[in-house]
Amino acid sequence: xxxxxxxRPIIRRLDSxxxxxxxxxxxxxxxxxxxxxxxxxxxxxxxxxxxVISEKVLRSQYRKARKAFTTRYPKVQFAWSYKTNxxxxxxxxxxxxxxxxxxxxxxxxxxxxxxxVEGSKIIFNGPDKSEEDLEMAIKHNSLIHIDHLDELYTLxxxxxxxxxxxxxxxxxxxxxxVYPMWDRFGFNYENGQAWDALNKIMHSGKLELVxxxxxxxxxxxxxxxxxxxxxxLAELAxxxxxKFNHTIKYIDMGGGFTSKNTLKGAYLPGSDTNPSFDxxxxxxxxxxxxxxxxxxxxxxxxxETGRALVDEAGYVLGTVISNKRSSKGKRITIVDIGVNLMxxxxxxxxxxxxxxxxxxxxxxxxxNGPLCMNIDVIxxxxxxxxxNKGDNIVVHSVGAYNMTQWxxxxxxxxxxxMIDVDGKPHIIREKENLNTVxxxxxxxxxLNRFEL
Amino acid sequence: xxxxxNIAISESGFMFNPIxxxxxxxxxxxxxxxxxxxxxxxxxxxxxxxxNKYQVDQHTFDKDLTDFTGMLDHHHLSQxxxxxxx
Amino acid sequence: xxxxxxxxxxxxxxxxxxxGPGVAVIxxxxxxxxxxxxxxGLAYESLEPGIYMHNLVSKTYQVPYPSAGVDxxxxxxxxxxxxxxxxxxxxxxxAELYSYIKIEGELNAMGIHIFLPTMTQLEERHKINLFDFGxxxxxxxxxxxxxxxxxxxxxxxxxxxMPVVVKGKFYDAGIASNIDQxxxxxxxxxxxxxxxxxxQEFVQGTEFNITGLGDGKGNTIAAVPMRKQYITDKGKAWGxxxxxxxxxxxxxxxxxxxxxxxxxxxxxxxxxxxNEFNLLEINPRMPAWIYLAVGVGQNIPEALVRMALGEEVTxxxxxxxxxxxxxxxxxxIVDISEFQKISTSGEL
Numbered sequence: 001x002x003x004x005x006x007x008r009p010i011i012r013r014l015d016s017x018x019x020x021x022x023x024x025x026x027x028x029x030x031x032x033x034x035x036x037x038x039x040x041x042x043x044x045x046x047x048x049x050x051x052v053i054s055e056k057v058l059r060s061q062y063r064k065a066r067k068a069f070t071t072r073y074p075k076v077q078f079a080w081s082y083k084t085n086x087x088x089x090x091x092x093x094x095x096x097x098x099x100x101x102x103x104x105x106x107x108x109x110x111x112x113x114x115x116x117v118e119g120s121k122i123i124f125n126g127p128d129k130s131e132e133d134l135e136m137a138i139k140h141n142s143l144i145h146i147d148h149l150d151e152l153y154t155l156x157x158x159x160x161x162x163x164x165x166x167x168x169x170x171x172x173x174x175x176x177x178v179y180p181m182w183d184r185f186g187f188n189y190e191n192g193q194a195w196d197a198l199n200k201i202m203h204s205g206k207l208e209l210v211x212x213x214x215x216x217x218x219x220x221x222x223x224x225x226x227x228x229x230x231x232x233l234a235e236l237a238x239x240x241x242x243k244f245n246h247t248i249k250y251i252d253m254g255g256g257f258t259s260k261n262t263l264k265g266a267y268l269p270g271s272d273t274n275p276s277f278d279x280x281x282x283x284x285x286x287x288x289x290x291x292x293x294x295x296x297x298x299x300x301x302x303x304e305t306g307r308a309l310v311d312e313a314g315y316v317l318g319t320v321i322s323n324k325r326s327s328k329g330k331r332i333t334i335v336d337i338g339v340n341l342m343x344x345x346x347x348x349x350x351x352x353x354x355x356x357x358x359x360x361x362x363x364x365x366x367x368n369g370p371l372c373m374n375i376d377v378i379x380x381x382x383x384x385x386x387x388n389k390g391d392n393i394v395v396h397s398v399g400a401y402n403m404t405q406w407x408x409x410x411x412x413x414x415x416x417x418m419i420d421v422d423g424k425p426h427i428i429r430e431k432e433n434l435n436t437v438x439x440x441x442x443x444x445x446x447l448n449r450f451e452l
Numbered sequence: 453x454x455x456x457x458n459i460a461i462s463e464s465g466f467m468f469n470p471i472x473x474x475x476x477x478x479x480x481x482x483x484x485x486x487x488x489x490x491x492x493x494x495x496x497x498x499x500x501x502x503x504n505k506y507q508v509d510q511h512t513f514d515k516d517l518t519d520f521t522g523m524l525d526h527h528h529l530s531q532x533x534x535x536x537x538x
Numbered sequence: 539x540x541x542x543x544x545x546x547x548x549x550x551x552x553x554x555x556x557x558g559p560g561v562a563v564i565x566x567x568x569x570x571x572x573x574x575x576x577x578x579g580l581a582y583e584s585l586e587p588g589i590y591m592h593n594l595v596s597k598t599y600q601v602p603y604p605s606a607g608v609d610x611x612x613x614x615x616x617x618x619x620x621x622x623x624x625x626x627x628x629x630x631x632x633a634e635l636y637s638y639i640k641i642e643g644e645l646n647a648m649g650i651h652i653f654l655p656t657m658t659q660l661e662e663r664h665k666i667n668l669f670d671f672g673x674x675x676x677x678x679x680x681x682x683x684x685x686x687x688x689x690x691x692x693x694x695x696x697x698x699x700m701p702v703v704v705k706g707k708f709y710d711a712g713i714a715s716n717i718d719q720x721x722x723x724x725x726x727x728x729x730x731x732x733x734x735x736x737x738q739e740f741v742q743g744t745e746f747n748i749t750g751l752g753d754g755k756g757n758t759i760a761a762v763p764m765r766k767q768y769i770t771d772k773g774k775a776w777g778x779x780x781x782x783x784x785x786x787x788x789x790x791x792x793x794x795x796x797x798x799x800x801x802x803x804x805x806x807x808x809x810x811x812x813n814e815f816n817l818l819e820i821n822p823r824m825p826a827w828i829y830l831a832v833g834v835g836q837n838i839p840e841a842l843v844r845m846a847l848g849e850e851v852t853x854x855x856x857x858x859x860x861x862x863x864x865x866x867x868x869x870x871i872v873d874i875s876e877f878q879k880i881s882t883s884g885e886l
Binding site: 014179180265267268269271272273 | 637640
């Protein structure tokens with residue numbers, strides 16, 4: 001006779017609590033497969049833990065975003081935010097869809113060039129651009145977004161030296177009514193710094209002012225803030241047109257759109273509350289269309305959204321290492337996914353689902369990673385079905401930032417697999433090995449030998 | 453180990469402790485184990501019975517059983533001597 | 539003529555010392571003259587008293603918390619709908635309104651009707667936005683400011699006179715009579731409920747409440763003003779009396795007319811020393827004392843159901859003045875087998 005599926009025995013005290021408006025209980029369905037490929041098969045073939053990216057979701061997210069903007073505004077260009085996920089296969093999906101590249105370091109710039117992005121379609125942002133970086137950008141005719149006056153002066157010198165007119169924009173920061181205000185990047189709008197920088201650029205005659213850029217924050221739950229920001233950039237662009245008879249070619253609204261993740265401390269899940277592409281598009285394009293641009297001078301709208309395009313496409317699969325109990329009797333489940341791989345677990349309550357069928361019985365569980373560090377907590381408190389050692393779990397919406405901010409700490413970084421639109425998995429980043437670490441190290445001769 | 457005599461266990465896995473007034477729910481396999489405990493099974497007999505019936509190895513189940521009986525102790529539902537405890 | 543039968547699901551069965559409105563709403567529905575209501579309870583926890591009131595509620599189902607997301611909620615409602623053929627759902631918890639408004643389209647497709655404020659109405663009356671709300675609709679609200687940083691407190695002295703009310707984003711409030719107390723409340727409340735913190739002018743006076751129903755087109759379908767006579771230590775009315783204050787009724791008509799409010803609501807008002815009403819809070823649903831409205835001749839739950847079904851409802855224009863509600867606690871005797879059933883199967 002075939003044996004029945006096992007579930008460990010549990011007992012739960014019925015605590016009679018009145019409904020607290022802020023009570024947490026999560027209901028689950030198992031995630032047995034991703035894009036038609038069984039989770040078990042993926043783990044058998046590529047190991048655990050494992051990052052998995054759905055190419056289908058990448059493309060559908062991009063198309064949703066593009067449609068939201070292009071149906072409302074005539075000239076739209078997306079630029080893929082490399083820092084969000086710069087694994088080349090991921091970048092190239094977006095490049096195939098028509099995205100330019102948006103980079104914030106010399107390293108990312110080279111990565112974009114290496115992927116085959118034309119220099120003129122690379123936007124170079126960020127406060128740290130060395131002279132060599134800037135020269136590289138000038139040589140490739142890239143779009144340089146100036147962050148501070150020191151950079152502006154360096155660029156002016158380089159323009160002289162190379163007898164060329166670099167294409168530039170300035171980054172503008174402003175009060176959009178949200179907190180915190182990101183005023184450490186770029187030039188402030190309200191106190192006149194931005195206008196001052198624009199005057200300097202126009203009067204110098206050495207730089208070609210092509211755009212205006214802002215990036216008002218991250219995980220912005222308010223779409224109204226974008227409307228305010230777009231309105232202010234439009235005012236600057238119209239000011240430049242009037243004073244210098246010079247046309248600003250594009251307005252770059254940066255990124256900061258939310259994904260469907262739930263921020264820690266939020267009551268309702270992000271999937272219910274966070275704005276959609278249509279909501280953002282409506283706010284931004286309405287503000288631009290209502291500004292005083294004449295039809296022929298309507299600037300191109302550039303968007304650098306990263307998280308909202310890639311987060312939902314990423315999963316991390318893991319395996320239960322052990323079940324324990326705390327001294328107070330609380331369930332602790334240890335899995336092989338730690339905060340070294342999932343930086344985002346510091347600010348999201350990531351959705352976690354078992355990868356196999358289960359019953360309706362659940363336990364309030366602390367989900368710990370494998371590191372021997374007390375801070376290695378994936379979920380502080382989550383009601384999870386009964387997991388056995390060796391069972392698999394799936395953490396959802398991890399496509400943004402984790403595969404760039406992950407740490408090589410205690411363990412090596414796992415493989416990343418992309419499932420293509422036909423449901424075929426491809427390794428897009430190999431699992432690290434000892435040589436990944438040791439290969440970069442050098443041991444001075446006198447430290448070569450020892451006896452114990 | 454025994455379950456305290458006055459504690460009622462229903463087939464649906466509902467337990468009521470009439471002395472403390474506390475109620476508990478137990479999943480089906482837990483109910484099955486409680487029944488075996490009440491029928492006087494010792495742990496090795498329970499392990500054998502469960503491992504024969506379900507897809508589980510002895511080590512895993514031994515550990516889970518220890519955890520389960522530990523929780524019965526934690527909730528003061530079990531007694532380890534024949535004398536009645538409150 | 540036989541009256542039509544309606545299956546109506548109601549939440550908020552927690553008739554406890556800080557009560558949900560569910561049980562009072564149900565009493566109104568059962569006294570409706572235009573239909574026969576069969577009540578299905580929707581409960582979150584197994585000890586909500588309404589679950590056990592079998593003379594009011596024919597069957598109760600547990601539903602997932604709003605924090606589980608709308609997909610899980612819809613799944614559960616579909617299951618319940620298959621068995622109970624619901625015509626209308628009346629959600630009564632603030633925290634669940636967002637989810638129900640969000641799924642109105644799906645519910646309608648299933649043949650279930652709700653009658654709730656729009657998402658914009660729900661958001662703009664939120665505590666954080668109330669000051670702007672007052673400005674937009676020319677309603678007097680206490681001056682308030684949303685602050686994120688403790689250093690912002692020092693600027694308050696220029697704008698506010700002490701004492702002030704320090705409020706959390708969702709819950710909790712305290713009165714501070716100097717800057718140090720503001721600071722300590724800021725720390726205490728923000729640690730619990732997060733940022734921002736709302737600083738509100740302290741208005742001294744007498745508390746009044748009014749409940750009503752708007753048709754979503756700017757018309758007042760019902761309105762009953764009440765003065766609280768006995769207030770519990772949780773700030774809930776334990777006794778109150780219907781009153782004839784034309785200013786309150788005018789204010790309510792203005793509120794409904796200018797916002798085009800859709801659904802039931804309660805306005806919490808403070809009458810200050812100049813005899814002016816200050817709007818302290820807008821609850822976007824019927825209050826727990828809604829049965830007083832039924833008792834004085836305005837069956838707001840009944841009218842709400844009829845509006846949800848798209849019927850023409852003649853507005854109520856009169857009500858009995860000087861009728862009181864006096865709340866009492868009532869101990870039911872329940873066998874543990876009932877508690878067992880709802881706890882283990884999620885149905886009773």
